[in-house]
Amino acid sequence: MIEQLFKEILAKYTNNESEVTLLWNSIVNHYTSAPRHYHTIQHLDHLISELLPVQPQIKDWDILVLAIVYHDVIYNVLKHNNEEESAMYAQKELAAILHTEQLEQLSRFIMATASHSKSIDTDINYFTDADLSILGAGSDNYLLYTEQIRKEYRCYPDAVYKRGRLKVVAHFLQMDQIYKTRYFADKYEQQARINLMQEFERLAGKAYIA
Secondary structure, three states: OHHHHHHHHHOOOOOOHHHHHHHHHHHHHHHHHOOOOOOOHHHHHHHHHHHHHHHHHOOOHHHHHHHHHHOOOOOOOOOOOHHHHHHHHHHHHHOOOOOHHHHHHHHHHHHHOOOOOOOOOHHHHHHHHHHOHHHHOOHHHHHHHHHHHHHHOOOOOHHHHHHHHHHHHHHHHOOOOOOOOHHHHHHHHHHHHHHHHHHHHHHHOOOOOO
16 A cells, blocks of 8 residues: 555655655565564555544645654664654655655654654654554554564663663653544544553553553
8 A cells, every 4th residue: 555655745746766666675674684573564554544534634645654654764673763764764765756845744744753742744743643543453462562572672682671761662652632633533542541551561561541
């Protein structure tokens, strides 16, 4: 799904099909070269499926799709600047195809996934909400997600990983509202809080108390 959308969108801006194919092959190499378990091409397809129902509300669908493609293209669990590196990579790859304003908007989308904070740009809010949609998945799918994330961070011993993951879980639980858009809040907010509280209990060995 994401491959077809990517190529269709870039075809609006360039007639060089071979260049577009090379761009896509490079994306696939990045998402498959490292031992990823959650941040894969399938994750990108999932984001598209989450956002298709609200496509009519999206002002710039092209940039949104490109942001999905590139937002995790650089992913190294030992570093804390993956979003910045991904944004820079996207700008470099698409510099000859997109206008400066489009490249800047693409970077803003990608950088928004560093904090998932509410934006004045509703497109960004839909994008980051979709990126967090896994938090509101059914309990079995959420458990699979947590197992996949642990595999990606397997270089860390359990004690170190649990401390870091507990901070992430607590961060979301302390938010007044995890999802910024009404659509995603209505769909996932309640289940996301149940999943996060259950994960907190598994990691900490005690119930979460706000």
